[in-house]
Amino acid sequence: MKSATEYITFKTRKHREYINITDSVAKVVAGSGIAEGMVLVSAMHITAGVFVNDAESGLLADIDEWLEGLAPYRDDYRHHRTGETNGDAHLKNLLVHHQVILPITKGRLDLGPWQQVYYAEFDGQRPKRLVIKAMGE
């Protein structure tokens, strides 16, 4: 069995931001020498997510608006009694999830034609980590 692990730190300029990390994931896969396996891509924070979708700017704006609709900023989350103001970011994280696991086939990231991997920052402007871990043979 082979494995490869890499950490990426993001510090987004905006509070919420969607970053295409497909190339970073493909690079870890290529460097791992794994022909058949899987690669886990996982946010290491509870106010950021990872998802697979289309690299289309209109759609990303739709997704952002939709997430704000379903998991809106609110002053009165109980979580804010701790001094935090990011209750909505925790809920957005639950909605899109913090991780994906992708197939590696014949040495390559085995994605469909339009599938791109996104890091979704919901409470940015500070360092946040992501882990990419491939395993296989």
Added chain:
Amino acid sequence: MKSATEYITFKTRKHREYINITDSVAKVVAGSGIAEGMVLVSAMHITAGVFVNDAESGLLADIDEWLEGLAPYRDDYRHHRTGETNGDAHLKNLLVHHQVILPITKGRLDLGPWQQVYYAEFDGQRPKRLVIKAMGE
């Protein structure tokens, strides 16, 4: 380490459809000769999902109605400026997710008594691919 990979292409008759693929997944697991491991079941499109739930037709209709409520068809998604009309299908995909990973134990798909694996088509009537990838030993 052993692995097995299979692709299935769906072309649903309806625009949205929920297809029980548990037997297909179990077949890949059985054919792989893997005793202990995991199997990834992942849509290769960004307008289809995979989930685990109950094989009960009333519930599947409830799920469909609920998804349409939370991620409705709308004319005015920004994504539609590209000529597409399937913005809602992208959002439904984010909601149910495009993949599951299931345990393989003692050579069998290790599901609970009511767990069934579903392919959820949100923009059908054209060929769409799914990948099933098992790995273990």
Added chain:
Amino acid sequence: MKSATEYITFKTRKHREYINITDSVAKVVAGSGIAEGMVLVSAMHITAGVFVNDAESGLLADIDEWLEGLAPYRDDYRHHRTGETNGDAHLKNLLVHHQVILPITKGRLDLGPWQQVYYAEFDGQRPKRLVIKAMGE
């Protein structure tokens, strides 16, 4: 390749309950002798979920309220024609998902500083199973 599998049965006192299972997962990882790999944590029922978030009681109450808002109890789910009354629990399960997969690095569960693993019971007061399965080397 090494693997380790453990089942945990929950019987919650309340109908809905959120249980921090991080220590149980870490224990399976430690006992497996795996240095590099992944661990799958998956509910074996379709009315319970697993998620990663913050161990903060206010936030957990926010999450519970939010889930009830997006996937509310209703008398008139079609699923209830079968005699069941837990349609909302199925939808809550879809929303938070029934599983997570976590990295194992240098023999340890490789979580971020605030990441805790939760079992989310949406239809409790009866025995429900969870599987923890680690694999790697």
